Amino acid sequence: MTLDRSYKAVMDRRNEIMKRALGIDYTEFDLSPLAFDYDGMMARAGYTLDEVRKIQRETGVGNTPLLELKNVTALARKMAPPGKGARIFIKDESANLSGSFKDRRASVSVYHAKKMGYPGVIAATSGNYGAAVASQAAMRGLKCIVVQEVFDSRGVGQPEIVEKGRKCEAYGAEVVQLSVGPELFYVFLLLLEETGFLNASLYTPFGIAGVETLGYELAEQVRELTGRKPDAVVVTHAGGGNVTGTARGLRKAGCSDTRVIGVSVDLSGLHMASDGDFNRKSFTTGHTGFGVPFTTWPDRADVPRNAARPLRYLDRYVTVTQGEVFYVTEMLAQLEGLERGPAGNTSLAGAFAIAQEMNEDEILVVQETEYTGAGKHPTAQLTFARDNGVAVRRGDPRENLPGKSIVIPTHPGQLGVVEFDLDQARRSYLRNAVKNTGVREVSRKDIVFLAEDSRASLEFVREQLRELGVKLPG
Amino acid sequence: MLQDQEKSLQLLGKEELYLVEGKAGDWVQVRRIVLQPGQRAPQVPADTQAVPLIMLVKGFLQHDARIGEEVTITTVIGRQVKGELVAVNPTYDHNYGCPVPELLVIGPELRQILWGEEGAK
Numbered sequence: 001m002t003l004d005r006s007y008k009a010v011m012d013r014r015n016e017i018m019k020r021a022l023g024i025d026y027t028e029f030d031l032s033p034l035a036f037d038y039d040g041m042m043a044r045a046g047y048t049l050d051e052v053r054k055i056q057r058e059t060g061v062g063n064t065p066l067l068e069l070k071n072v073t074a075l076a077r078k079m080a081p082p083g084k085g086a087r088i089f090i091k092d093e094s095a096n097l098s099g100s101f102k103d104r105r106a107s108v109s110v111y112h113a114k115k116m117g118y119p120g121v122i123a124a125t126s127g128n129y130g131a132a133v134a135s136q137a138a139m140r141g142l143k144c145i146v147v148q149e150v151f152d153s154r155g156v157g158q159p160e161i162v163e164k165g166r167k168c169e170a171y172g173a174e175v176v177q178l179s180v181g182p183e184l185f186y187v188f189l190l191l192l193e194e195t196g197f198l199n200a201s202l203y204t205p206f207g208i209a210g211v212e213t214l215g216y217e218l219a220e221q222v223r224e225l226t227g228r229k230p231d232a233v234v235v236t237h238a239g240g241g242n243v244t245g246t247a248r249g250l251r252k253a254g255c256s257d258t259r260v261i262g263v264s265v266d267l268s269g270l271h272m273a274s275d276g277d278f279n280r281k282s283f284t285t286g287h288t289g290f291g292v293p294f295t296t297w298p299d300r301a302d303v304p305r306n307a308a309r310p311l312r313y314l315d316r317y318v319t320v321t322q323g324e325v326f327y328v329t330e331m332l333a334q335l336e337g338l339e340r341g342p343a344g345n346t347s348l349a350g351a352f353a354i355a356q357e358m359n360e361d362e363i364l365v366v367q368e369t370e371y372t373g374a375g376k377h378p379t380a381q382l383t384f385a386r387d388n389g390v391a392v393r394r395g396d397p398r399e400n401l402p403g404k405s406i407v408i409p410t411h412p413g414q415l416g417v418v419e420f421d422l423d424q425a426r427r428s429y430l431r432n433a434v435k436n437t438g439v440r441e442v443s444r445k446d447i448v449f450l451a452e453d454s455r456a457s458l459e460f461v462r463e464q465l466r467e468l469g470v471k472l473p474g
Numbered sequence: 475m476l477q478d479q480e481k482s483l484q485l486l487g488k489e490e491l492y493l494v495e496g497k498a499g500d501w502v503q504v505r506r507i508v509l510q511p512g513q514r515a516p517q518v519p520a521d522t523q524a525v526p527l528i529m530l531v532k533g534f535l536q537h538d539a540r541i542g543e544e545v546t547i548t549t550v551i552g553r554q555v556k557g558e559l560v561a562v563n564p565t566y567d568h569n570y571g572c573p574v575p576e577l578l579v580i581g582p583e584l585r586q587i588l589w590g591e592e593g594a595k
Contacts, residue, residue, distance in 0.1 A: 007509060007513060007515075071588060074588060075584060075587065075588055078587060078588070120551065143551040143552075144551070145551065145553075151528075151530075153525035153526070153528070155528075157568070159568040159569075159571075162566070162567075162568040163568050166566050166568075169532075169550075172550060172551075173550070173551075174531070174532075174533075174549040174550050174551045174553065175531075175532070176529060176530075176531055177529065177530040177531070178508070178527065178528065178529050178530075179525070179526075179527055179528040179529075180522055181509075181514065181515070181518055181522050181527050182515055182517065182518065183508070183509055183514065183515050183518075183527050186508070186509075186515075187508060187529065194553075195553070271519050273517070273518045273519055273522055274519045274521055274522055275521045275522040275524075275525055276521045326577065327580060330577050330580040330581065331580065331584055333581075334580065334581030334584060334585070335581075335584055335585075335588070374566075374568050374569050374570055375568035375569070377570055377571070378574065378577055379570050379571040379572065379573060379574050379577065380568065380569060380570050380571040381571070382571065382574045382576075382577070383571025383572045383574070384571065392574070392576060393576065394576050408576045408577070408580075411583075411587075412584065412587065
């Protein structure tokens with residue numbers, strides 16, 4: 001029998017396709033249409049920290065250097081009030097085999113695919129994750145397909161994504177390249193059905209468990225180098241996995257008091273599914289186009305229950321501008337001898353300002369870097385921006401207008417962060433939870449779940465639900 | 475062939491490198507329209523609704539063909555894919571771009587702030 005390959009028919013089969021392709025029965029963790037057992041899912045469907053460390057040792061993942069940015073710290077202190085300016089450290093995750101922390105995220109899924117007898121793995125990603133899956137699959141002898149959204153309707157590819165596609169091909173993966181649009185998911189489902197490969201989703205318990213070693217390792221390294229715990233860890237925030245995994249790893253290392261701060265590049269005003277906007281942005285990840293929607297509703301991913309749940313772990317969420325990130329990328333190369341990819345330096349841009357609020361004896365860790373290369377480089381991305389009608393100039397970074405202008409600071413004192421109100425994010429999350437599940441009435445168990453999932457008080461959740469017209473238990 | 479690829483070949487004056495024929499076994503790129511403009515998902519904005527969803531895949535050509543013809547390829551993992559032949563020996567054309575004057579001065583400025591005149595040299 002030939003299956004109907006039309007858009008509607010395939011989307012209607014999505015649950016069936018995903019169940020086979022993920023190898024996890026998510027219904028096991030359901031508590032109600034709204035609530036599910038998150039900790040149970042992470043414990044039973046994933047792997048323990050010790051198991052993950054063993055899996056990652058097998059394929060050369062992790063154990064990346066933690067470097068103190070002494071010159072950047074000295075510069076931040078020159079901008080800060082007396083006594084202020086935390087010591088800034090950076091976890092050089094570009095030292096992973098495929099050049100980013102995503103090796104951690106890919107390692108467990110690929111190990112699991114091999115163990116369960118899947119003939120290959122597929123990942124839907126335009127980011128570094130594709131190269132990570134391809135590299136891990138190469139080592140474990142599995143076939144790999146990476147599906148990318150890479151070019152607009154004129155056929156013009158985003159240079160950063162074109163480079164990532166090249167890297168996937170270098171590891172022997174097949175790269176399926178698509179024009180702009182969320183229907184990438186339809187192609188992805190067709191490929192899963194055709195091949196019987198594992199969906200190496202970014203959002204399974206495997207992916208998140210893989211990132212826990214990053215938080216754990218950096219805590220160990222900070223202790224070894226300084227004899228104390230990190231006071232704050234700054235994380236580039238997009239889909240939420242980096243924040244979630246790092247925070248969980250920190251907790252497992254006994255650093256529950258370490259503040260976890262998410263940073264995204266502000267791309268407000270650009271539509272992520274717009275053919276016209278696609279090539280008017282210089283950052284294809286680490287931006288608010290992913291960070292905000294995934295914080296306010298994590299279950300928009302390619303899995304029934306997303307293991308990346310940033311609201312549970314974020315102590316603070318801030319945004320920076322594209323120009324500021326290019327500026328610190330230059331700063332990192334010229335003052336610290338580290339030439340790294342711009343997108344991974346999003347958290348560094350935030351850290352430079354945040355360090356100035358902290359005391360000199362405190363420790364702030366920027367938890368990633370990524371590789372750089374053709375296409376994935378400030379000169380490549382700014383040349384591309386100019387070619388696509390975006391103005392590039394120096395000035396006050398607050399004058400930055402996503403899609404129209406990139407303003408590169410004229411002085412390090414101009415670098416700053418803009419707060420994203422987490423209570424506003426909590427309210428959006430609760431609104432989305434009610435809208436997307438269609439519930440009109442909740443139980444006590446639902447309220448406890450929503451409070452944990454949004455890291456809000458029970459009273460906050462009750463009040464918001466009441467405003468949304470949801471019937472509460474007596 | 476992609477427009478940017480075309481442009482870069484023109485800039486290099488290498489139009490002659492643009493092969494119009496592929497032989498069986500050649501490394502090529504094919505193009506397929508996955509969804510026509512009228513078939514796009516309801517949630518996509520108007521500009522995306524107005525254009526097709528296009529897919530590009532690379533692989534080894536199964537039979538001799540000319541650019542524009544419908545062909546079948548075998549990808550590096552052994553999958554058979556049908557599509558319109560758009561490039562023979564498809565090139566990577568991404569690069570480091572042009573020097574950006576706005577970036578070139580940042581290093582000296584920062585050294586000056588940190589270490590004064592001497593450091594800036």
